[in-house]
Amino acid sequence: MVNHERLHTVTFLKYFDRDSYWKMMYKYIGSDVTSMVTLPVLIFEPMTMIQKVAEILEYSSLLDLADECEDPYMRLVYASSWAISVYYALQRTWKPFNPILGETYEMVNHGGLTFIAEQVSHHPPMSAGHAENEHFSYDLTSKLKTKFLGNSLDIYPVGRTRVKLKKAGVILDLVPPPTKVNNLIFGRTWVDSPGEMVMTNITTGDKVVLYFQPCGWFGAGRYEVDGYVYNADEKPKILMTGKWNEAMHYQPCDLEGEPLPGTELKEVWRVAPAPAHDKFQYTHFAHKINSFDTAPKKLLASDSRLRPDRYALELGDLSKAGSEKSSLEERQRAEKRNREGKGHQFVPRWFSLSGEVSQTPWDELEVYEYNGKYTEHRAAIDSSSCDLEVDPKFIEFNPWQYGNSEAE
Numbered sequence: 293m294v295n296h297e298r299l300h301t302v303t304f305l306k307y308f309d310r311d312s313y314w315k316m317m318y319k320y321i322g323s324d325v326t327s328m329v330t331l332p333v334l335i336f337e338p339m340t341m342i343q344k345v346a347e348i349l350e351y352s353s354l355l356d357l358a359d360e361c362e363d364p365y366m367r368l369v370y371a372s373s374w375a376i377s378v379y380y381a382l383q384r385t386w387k388p389f390n391p392i393l394g395e396t397y398e399m400v401n402h403g404g405l406t407f408i409a410e411q412v413s414h415h416p417p418m419s420a421g422h423a424e425n426e427h428f429s430y431d432l433t434s435k436l437k438t439k440f441l442g443n444s445l446d447i448y449p450v451g452r453t454r455v456k457l458k459k460a461g462v463i464l465d466l467v468p469p470p471t472k473v474n475n476l477i478f479g480r481t482w483v484d485s486p487g488e489m490v491m492t493n494i495t496t497g498d499k500v501v502l503y504f505q506p507c508g509w510f511g512a513g514r515y516e517v518d519g520y521v522y523n524a525d526e527k528p529k530i531l532m533t534g535k536w537n538e539a540m541h542y543q544p545c546d547l548e549g550e551p552l553p554g555t556e557l558k559e560v561w562r563v564a565p566a567p568a569h570d571k572f573q574y575t576h577f578a579h580k581i582n583s584f585d586t587a588p589k590k591l592l593a594s595d596s597r598l599r600p601d602r603y604a605l606e607l608g609d610l611s612k613a614g615s616e617k618s619s620l621e622e623r624q625r626a627e628k629r630n631r632e633g634k635g636h637q638f639v640p641r642w643f644s645l646s647g648e649v650s651q652t653p654w655d656e657l658e659v660y661e662y663n664g665k666y667t668e669h670r671a672a673i674d675s676s677s678c679d680l681e682v683d684p685k686f687i688e689f690n691p692w693q694y695g696n697s698e699a700e
Contacts, residue, residue, distance in 0.1 A: 333614040337386030337572045338606035340596040342397045342409040342419045343581050344381075344388045345434060349423055350577040351377040352405055352430075354561060359427040359457040364498055365521045365529040367460060369542045372491045372500045372532070373561040375453075375466055376517060379536040380563050382471065384573045385481040389602055389617070390417060392624050393638060394691035396594040399586045408666045411691075412640040414624070420643040422662035429456045433650075433660045443478050447471040448654040462495040467653065469504050482507075484514065485536075497524030502532060520549060538563060582606065584684045590673050591684045594691040598684070620689075627692050642666045 354374035361367045391411035399407040409421035409432075416435055423430040430453075437448040453466040469487030486506035492499040502519035515535040520528040521542075528549045534540035539562040544552045551557075566575045580586050582597060596602065601616035631638065646661040 333601070333605060333617055334610055335387050336605060336613070337384065337388055338602050339578070339582060340389040340391045340395065340397070340599065340602060341417075342391045342395060342411055342421070343596045345409050345419060345421050345432060346397060346399055346407055346581055347381045347578060348375075348378040349399070349402065349405060349407060349430070350381075350564075350575070351561060352403055352423070352425070352428075355430075355455060355457070356403070356425070356427040359459045361460070364462075364493070364496060365523070366542075367457070367462070368464075368491060368493060368498060368500045368521045369530055369532060369560055371455065371457075371464055372489070372502060372521075373540045375468070375489065375491060376502070376534075376536050376540055377561060377563070379485060381575060381578065382483055382485070383537065385473070385483060386572055389599065391419060391596065392599075392620060392691045393628075394594055394640070395596060395599075396592050396642070396691070397596045398588055398592060399581065400588045401586050402580070406670070408642055408662075410640050410642050412643055412660050414628075414638075418658075418660070420640070420660040420662070422643075422666070427458055429458070430454075431456075431662060433657060435655075435657055437654055443474070443476055445473040445476055447473065450652050450655045450657055452650045452652070452657055452659055462493050465492045465494050466490075467492075470654070489517075489519075498522065500532070504536070520545065533557070534561075587684055588670065588673075590682070591687060593687050593689065595684075595687075595689075598687055598689040600689060 351374055354370045354377070358367045358370035358374070361370060393411055393414040395411045397407075397409045399405070403425065405423055405425045407421065407423040409419055412418050412420050413435075418433065418435045420434070421430070421432040432451060432453050434449075434451040437450045439446040439448075448470045449468050453468075455464040455466070456462075457464070467488075467490045469485050469489050471483060471485045473481065473483050475481045484507045485504050487504055489502045489504065490499060498521070500519060500521045502517050505513040505516040505518070507514035515537045516533075517536050517540065518531075518533045520532065521530040523529055527547055528545050530542050531545045531549060531551065532540060532542050539559055541557045541559050543557045544555045546552055564576065566573075567579075572578075582602075584591075584597065587595070587597060591597070599616075599620070601613045601620060604610075604613035604616055640660070642663060642665055643660040644663045646659045648659040650657045650659050
């Protein structure tokens with residue numbers, strides 16, 4: 293069902309107020325606007341950036357298959373298809389909320405997977421995430437670098453993604469391509485990610501290089517992905533082709549990259565059906581991310597689901613969402629002044645600085661690592677004899693309960 297009030301508001305912004313909106317944004321041309329601009333809530337979706345990080349886990353079963361696979365090259369076919377699968381969700385052009393420093397997101401009840409993410413820095417905005425099941429562990433330090441170009445925005449993923457396949461005993465490193473958001477103010481907004489995605493098995497030296505075709509005239513080439521799985525000697529072993537909004541396929545190839553005789557192109561991943569006419573273009577999994585059905589018992593008070601601005605927007609109350617957003621931002625500033633006045637330094641609870649500085653194609657990155665405390669926290673709750681459960685809807689959002697130098 294179409295949200296006509298929201299559609300009308302967005303139409304008003306696009307066609308009647310775009311001149312004043314353009315004047316507001318003009319001074320930021322050429323700048324990194326990740327945390328510089330206060331934007332109207334009507335362009336937001338009811339999800340925060342650290343929740344959006346969790347969307348890469350929708351097709352985590354592909355990593356299970358990668359771990360179970362004996363063929364080292366097919367292992368990369370499964371794993372890289374998992375990395376591609378999240379791009380379907382990136383078609384959404386609503387902006388997620390910036391997380392509050394200390395904000396968290398927890399997820400369970402998804403294929404035996406446990407996921408925790410935390411906003412570990414405000415300037416620059418950085419988050420860290422850790423997921424784990426019996427087959428793999430996934431670790432992410434995320435830092436976005438942007439460049440505002442007027443009617444478009446370039447987004448550079450200055451982050452590090454590592455996946456450890458437990459049975460296979462290998463570690464995979466992922467470097468995604470940059471993303472470009474087109475027609476931010478004038479025209480119909482759309483997203484493209486032209487460039488190379490590289491996933492490397494840093495244990496063996498094998499890798500997969502996939503090229504995201506840029507969108508040409510009249511949409512030619514948009515969504516298309518092509519590339520190869522290479523062995524450690526950089527010889528092609530398997531070709532891969534498909535569309536990141538539909539499906540990916542693979543086929544064994546010769547040293548020239550041509551399909552081997554007697555083989556055929558096979559499907560490895562296909563996007564799941566999505567709800568029709570969803571007002572935020574959400575998938576079924578995106579709705580699960582916002583749902584308390586995927587939340588563990590005794591949810592942390594810092595969890596994104598509990599944000600009053602996010603929840604008000606989900607209910608369609610733009611006015612309340614805007615006022616709650618402003619209130620949270622002001623409280624964050626007040627908390628910072630109070631913390632600095634006491635000489636305290638913010639310390640994340642579930643992640644710690646590793647001391648490692650990673651070199652990415654776009655910038656240096658201080659790497660955060662999972663410290664294991666969340667696993668201990670959840671084990672203590674699960675073993676507790678206390679059955680008293682608080683309805684998560686009545687938990688007050690509080691991301692400031694641990695964030696200082698005296699954190700446990």
